[in-house]
Amino acid sequence: MLQYTIRRILLIIPTLFFVALITFTLAKMAPGSPFDKNPDKPPSQATIDRWNRYYGLDKPVAEQFAMWLGNVARFDFGVSITRQRPVADIIGQGFPTTAQLGLQALFLSLAVALPLGIVSALRQNTIVDYASLFFATIGTTIPSFVIAIFFIYIFGVGLRLLPFVGWGTPQHMIMPTVILSLGSAAFLTRITRASMLEAVRQDYVRTARSKGLREQVVIVGHVLKNALIPVATVVGPAAAALITGSFIIETIFSVPGIGREYIRSIVALDYPVIMATTLLYAFFIVVANLTVDLVYGMLDPRIKVGK
């Protein structure tokens, strides 16, 4: 187990290397340069040349990548071209907010999805089940930015219950968190329900009943543990998606997270920020997948982790 974990952790390094390589190549292939973003007042060619030299953008792409790699190995992510600030500062400032938003949304969607999925499976084809289906359909089909606008209109503008610009107080966090969690809550509800329905039909559940166990004991002790295995598989990627995928919500609610920086950096071709944020996101997805694999081994004894 320990050996397996260490090996998996070491495997993160080549994974991130290839992510970096691909991102770097794609970013360099994109037309334009960081210095042509102001068409009204284009800088002179001499200025551009000077900047290119300053940031090392005049060197061959391979050399640039090697330099960047060497710096990253020393945890130096460089300086933002368009903002003239260290990338580490930008990420250090925005990331905690993004992570908090993502984690809150993750816990909220689990807190909603697990009970709702379980209850709708146990009360299949009842009003509860249909209500959860309705919720899940809305959550998966209507994009979050549309729902966000409804929420802002109703709770923010109409009822004046919640603020919808900025971040800081718990009231500020409610709407972004709820709306960000909606999609994954809907998805996880359906997975939980399907997985529960699958598990309650199994022969071992009949065996458990034949022992005279009470229904709650059968469900909690025998069905749930089996039913949660498939759910755990999708929670990992869902968590990664929540933490890394909140830039739309951040933009709508003016949340000072890293998602906005990410978008801005791509539009501005701010190479150091593109590289750092992409790498960070990749890191989270890799860690989430690793966590799922390890938890999987604990949930399901048939899966042998490590060898």
Place this chain on the structure above:
Amino acid sequence: MADLLEVNDLHTQFFTRDGVVHAVDGVSFSLAAGETLGLVGESGCGKSVTALSLMRLIPQPPGKITEGSIVFDGQDVLKMDDDDIRGIRGNNVAMIFQDPMTSLNPVLTISRQISEALELHLKMDKGEARKRTIELLELVGIPSAKKRVDDYPHQFSGGMRQRVMIAMALSCNPKLILADEPTTALDVTIQAQILDLLKNLAREFRTAFILITHDLGVVAGMTQRIHVMYAGRIVEKADTGELFANPKMPYTWGLLRSIPRLDERRKEKLIPIEGLPPDLIAPPTGCRFEPRCQYRRDICREKEPELAAVPNAKPDHEARCWGTQNVPGGGWLVATDWRREVGDTSVIEEIRRGDDTAAAGE
């Protein structure tokens, strides 16, 4: 003798989109304490549903016990509330299921799965239950039980898992064990071991059991009595020895002809029963076996026979067949030797047309 189990006119039905399936349709039988009974018939004859009905484990909906009574140890199971029936399940009546690969929970240890019932019914604490679990595993022949008790089901072979199921069934010293095709999923050499184990342990603990199987060969040495089921009904009842020596119902003959015999000198061809069991949504109004029966006469289609005593047989030998009942138009199979005409259709034809031929000869 006070019966341990008395099943009277049991009807279990499944309400499906296509109609009501009469899975068990008026089954009556009784079982004394310590007695062993075989319930035999093809797939879909209602054997398993009968067993599940006894423990009220029919999934509901779509299933429902619509009529009849099941009196276990003086109490009507069908009138009990949920707490009372749970007090019987696993405690007084235990069940062994067909497929040990799927009947054990894959994510719980063997120890947990056996101890559960001990803690619930016998009020043991965790330590006692664990000790008893190890004893039970030793009893059913699991080698190094002490080490294996914390293993998971997937670490056991099929035969070993079925031993675990037997240990689980025996754990609370039940008065009755329902074994539903306990060896069907196992290979033949393991089958014999498991059957021996079941028989010996049941004898040792004086536990009554009902063995459900489609294979007459399996019940042969196992049970005192055999009830043959067809299309939701019992069609023949007899002591095991009597049933094999003197089977009366053509359906039973069909079952016997479809198992190979080791003592046969000539390698006989196995003869399957033609056709399929009837649709239990709308079963035949006459004898339910009539559409497949080689010996049928008009009376069979017109009216369904009752389960009645067979002439020239032991007194408790009953069959649901006009051919064995001395009523007007019936009784043409009373003297038939079923072995004689195996594979010889002309003889069967002769029996079937019996009355016409007799009339022509005069």
